[in-house]
Amino acid sequence: MITPASLAAALAAVRARRPLVHNLTSAVVANFTANALLALGAAPAMVESPDEVAAFAASADALVVNLGTLTPGRAAVMRMAVAAASTAGRPWAVDPVGAGAIASRTEFAQELCRLRPTAIRGNASEILGLAGEAGGGRGVDTGASSDAAIVAARRLADATGAVVAVTGQVDYVTDGAGVVALRNGHAMMTSVTGMGCAATAIVGACLAVSGDAMEGVAHALAITGVAGEMAARVARGPGSLMVEYLDALAALDCERLRVEVRGGGTG
Amino acid sequence: MITPASLAAALAAVRARRPLVHNLTSAVVANFTANALLALGAAPAMVESPDEVAAFAASADALVVNLGTLTPGRAAVMRMAVAAASTAGRPWAVDPVGAGAIASRTEFAQELCRLRPTAIRGNASEILGLAGEAGGGRGVDTGASSDAAIVAARRLADATGAVVAVTGQVDYVTDGAGVVALRNGHAMMTSVTGMGCAATAIVGACLAVSGDAMEGVAHALAITGVAGEMAARVARGPGSLMVEYLDALAALDCERLRVEVRGGGTG
C-alpha cells in the first residue's frame, strides 16, 4: 500500500507544494500544531471567524477539524468549514478528541463523520467511542491499545467512507478493506500534549498532496512516527522531546524516511 | 506538616494513580499547563463547553480554575464547573491571576473564594488583593514579596476554609492556623509565563491523591520548586528553562525530592 518510495515522494511533495492546511483546533495545541506543520514544510493557518471560515476552508488545500475544547460556537464554525471544504472538493480530516469519554463530544464527532470526512485519526478509545463501543477512555487519554480498535476502525471506515487511523504503540490505517500497520513512534510521545493533534494536522498536509487517501494518511503517520523516534533518541524528557520533534520534522529527508520506516504492508 | 517521606509518597501516588485534572485556564498557558501535568505523571484535560463542563468536573479527580484572560463567558463556565465539583466532593483550586490589579478580576476571584475552594494559590499581590488589601500588583506581576502576604493569606484561609499558598522567593502555605515555608525554586522562573499557573495545576494533581489539603498544596509547591531549581541549574535562559522544567518534572524521583526539598516545617 505504501512503500519507501511513495513515502519519500510524499515528503518531497509537501516540501515542494507547501500545502495550506486550515486547522480548527484548540488553544491547548494550536501553537504546537502550527509549528509542526511549518517544521515539516507545510503552511498552517488557524482561521475561525464565522465571517471568514467558509471562504478560507474552500481555498485552503486541506481542512483539519480537531474537537479539543469544543464549544457550541466552535462546533457551528466547524460545520461551516466542513460544508465549504466538501463543496470545494478539499480533503478534510477529523480528530475526535475526547470522543467516547464525553457524551456530547461523541455525538458531534459522529455528526461530522456522517458528513464523509476524507480521514479520521484518533486513539483507540476515541475510535471505539465513535464506533459506538465502550473504549475505556477518560478525558483525552486512551484506556485501550490500538489493536483493540482495529475492528471498530474498519467498521467506521465502511460506515463513513473515510480512511480511519487508530494510533498507539502500533498505528493502523484502514479504508475498511485493507489495513496498514505502522510501527514507528515512541512511548515518550504520550507525555507531550498535542502529539496526536499534530499528527492529524500532518494527515491534512499529506492528503493535500496525495491522490489516494489511504496513502496520504499512512504517509503522515509514518512521517510522525519516524520523527518521534528520531526525537526520542536525543530527548532527555518530554520538554526536550517537543523541541526535538519539531527539529526532526524539519531535518527529515527522503533517505532517512526510507531507512527508518517500519511497516506499511496490508494486514 | 510535610516530611521528605510524605513528599515522596505524594509523588509516587500521582505517578501511580494518574489523577485526571480538569483545567479551566487561559490560552496563554494552556499548553504549558497540560505539558507540566503530563510530565509529572498526571492526566490533564481542558474541557470548557457549557454543555460538557459540569459533568466533566464532577467526574475528574480535581478541578483547577485559573482566572487568566477571564471573560464573562468563561466566568459562567467556571461557576458551573465549581458547583459540579463541589457537589461531587472533588477538590478544587483557584489561581486568581490578576486579582488586586484588575477590579472585576478581584471581584470574581472573591466570589469563587466564597464557594469554599480547597486551595488558593497566588503571588503576593494577588493574595493581598483577594484579602482586600493593596498589593502593588500591575497586570499579572506582583509588586510585593511573599512575606508581605502571610498575614493576608492566613486571614483568607480563615475566611474561606481554603488552604492558601503565596508563592515567591519563599513559598508559604497556610490553613489559617499553621504556616509551612518552602524555600526551593529559582528567580529565573519568573521569566517564563505560566510557571505559577502550572504550579496551581500541580496543586490540583496533589490534592487529588492527598487526604489532607495542607499537605497536598505543600507537596505540589515542593515539587514545582525542586523541579524549577533542577531546571535552572542547566538552563541557559528562559526558553531552555521552560524545556528543562518539563524534563525535570518527569525526571524527578522520590530520592531526589527527599534530598533537595528545603522547608516544610510549620512557621
Add this chain to the structure above:
Amino acid sequence: MITPASLAAALAAVRARRPLVHNLTSAVVANFTANALLALGAAPAMVESPDEVAAFAASADALVVNLGTLTPGRAAVMRMAVAAASTAGRPWAVDPVGAGAIASRTEFAQELCRLRPTAIRGNASEILGLAGEAGGGRGVDTGASSDAAIVAARRLADATGAVVAVTGQVDYVTDGAGVVALRNGHAMMTSVTGMGCAATAIVGACLAVSGDAMEGVAHALAITGVAGEMAARVARGPGSLMVEYLDALAALDCERLRVEVRGGGTG
C-alpha cells in the same frame, strides 16, 4: 535615525522600566508572545474581557493588537482597547495578520489603521494588502519580498500617520519620509509560528520607552533581528530556534547589540 548608542539605550530602558504591554492576540501565539516579552525584560499581559479591556489598555504602557484568528467578538474588544489607549495617549501597534489574503481581515485592519495607530508591522503581503494592492499572500504567509512593499509602506505611513514596518529578509521602517533598513535576522525564523507577532509585541515594548515612534519601531526590529540571528547560529531546527530565541532575548546586552546590528541608516 537609529544608532548603536540609541539601540543600547532602548534595551536598557526596557530592562529598567519593564513596560507593561497589553496584547490582544491569538491563541496560536499568545504563549510565545508573552515569553518573548518576559525574556526581553518587559511585562506582558493578555486581558481580553469586554469588562476589563478598556481600563486595562488605558493603564498599560503600550497596546498591541494582533489580528490572528480574528472573530467579530475579538474585533469588538479590539475597538474598545484601541479607543481607550488612544484617549489615554498610549502608544499602540497593529499586526495585520492575514490582511491581503482574507477580505474581512483586510477591511478590519484598514479600519484600525484609520484610528491612527502609532505603528503597523506586517510582512510584505500584509502591507501591500493594507495599502490596497495585491500582495500574493496566502493564509498568513507572504508571497512577496519586503522590498516590493516599500512604496506601499510609505504610502500607508503617509495615509495613517503611523510608522510602518515591513519585515522580511530586510526589514524596512518608514514614517513616510525616511526609510530605515535593517539587515539582521535569519531565514529559519520563518519556520517558527509567531516570530512576527513577537516582533510586534516587542515594538510595543520599545514604543513604551521611546520618545520617537520611528526609533522605537526600528529598535524593536533590530533587537528581534539580532536575537534571531544569535539563536539561528546555535539552533538545530525550528524547535530549538524557538527556545534559543527566547534565551537570546534574555542574554542580549547593549554591547552585543552594538556589535551585531546591521543597518539603521535612512534609505
